[in-house]
Amino acid sequence: MEVRFPFSLEGKTILVTGASSGIGLSVCRAVVASGGSVIGVARREDCLKEMENELGAGNASYIKADLSLDADIEDITLRMPEVNGLVYAAGITRLAPLKFIKRHDLEEVMNVNYFSMVLLLAQVVRHKKIKRNANSSVVLISSVAQQVGTKSSLLYTGSKGAMSAGSRVIANELSSQKIRVNTIEPGMVQTAMASEMEDMLSKEVVEKDMKQYPLGYGIPEDVANAAVFLLSDASRWMTGQSITLDGGRYKLLD
Numbered sequence: 001m002e003v004r005f006p007f008s009l010e011g012k013t014i015l016v017t018g019a020s021s022g023i024g025l026s027v028c029r030a031v032v033a034s035g036g037s038v039i040g041v042a043r044r045e046d047c048l049k050e051m052e053n054e055l056g057a058g059n060a061s062y063i064k065a066d067l068s069l070d071a072d073i074e075d076i077t078l079r080m081p082e083v084n085g086l087v088y089a090a091g092i093t094r095l096a097p098l099k100f101i102k103r104h105d106l107e108e109v110m111n112v113n114y115f116s117m118v119l120l121l122a123q124v125v126r127h128k129k130i131k132r133n134a135n136s137s138v139v140l141i142s143s144v145a146q147q148v149g150t151k152s153s154l155l156y157t158g159s160k161g162a163m164s165a166g167s168r169v170i171a172n173e174l175s176s177q178k179i180r181v182n183t184i185e186p187g188m189v190q191t192a193m194a195s196e197m198e199d200m201l202s203k204e205v206v207e208k209d210m211k212q213y214p215l216g217y218g219i220p221e222d223v224a225n226a227a228v229f230l231l232s233d234a235s236r237w238m239t240g241q242s243i244t245l246d247g248g249r250y251k252l253l254d
């Protein structure tokens with residue numbers, strides 16, 4: 001009897017949003033390294049082209065799209081092939097204390113981090129672009145921020161809370177088609193987004209925060225490896241769950 005390595009993504013095609021940098025780009029690399037192929041989605045075409053060149057046109061392709069636009073979400077759904085999995089890694093962050101928050105700020109962050117995730121999945125399911133009854137898998141990159149209450153993070157934390165809570169409803173609705181839905185909730189991972197946050201804070205605040213991570217800050221590959229597990233058949237019995245990846249930040253206390 002042939003024993004198939006369950007962590008392999010051989011034969012699987014995965015749509016990855018946020019593929020132009022950071023965690024999304026790292027997921028693209030990890031999927032291809034695990035035997036699968038990717039279709040990357042983002043706005044920066046030069047970065048997407050680089051990703052395609054690096055991974056090889058047979059393994060990677062891309063669709064340039066702005067996820068905050070309904071027309072672009074529809075375009076992705078029409079152009080993409082039927083896939084075995086989808087990783088939603090697109091996202092933005094904003095820092096602001098409660099008293100300065102305006103409707104526009106809420107709409108900007110919620111749009112990309114939550115509304116577009118829901119609308120893209122709705123279209124993908126409606127147009128039958130994710131394989132049914134074939135152990136397909138959806139991985140949503142949420143954040144450990146949604147488990148705690150960091151000052152000035154309301155815009156971002158609220159959007160990730162919506163994503164994590166919503167993921168369980170989506171998981172329930174898609175379970176009859178054996179499509180699994182799970183989230184990854186990372187702490188600080190060294191990407192452009194983390195640098196953006198660091199630029200908004202003082203050096204002292206960043207150094208203090210870093211010291212609170214027993215295993216230090218994460219790197220994009222830490223998240224990508226967990227995504228590969230969730231996309232693979234090794235996690236075939238797992239849905240409606242989240243994996244926290246924070247180097248021990250919130251569970252290991254002095």
Ligand SMILES: NC(=O)c1ccc[n+]([C@@H]2O[C@H](COP(=O)([O-])OP(=O)(O)OC[C@H]3O[C@@H](n4cnc5c(N)ncnc54)[C@H](OP(=O)(O)O)[C@@H]3O)[C@@H](O)[C@H]2O)c1
Nearest residue numbers: 018020021022023042043044066067090091188189191193
């Ligand atoms: N880094 C961390 O510490 C950390 C921690 C927890 C969770 N996360 C989450 O991980 C995900 C990836 O973040 P990252 O750290 O890898 O940051 P990043 O390097 O800034 O990546 C963000 C990605 O989102 C895409 N994106 C943003 N707005 C978009 C839009 N309107 N349409 C299409 N794509 C859009 C960007 O592509 P374009 O600019 O090319 O469009 C980029 O590929 C985010 O959801 C973030 O919230 C990050």
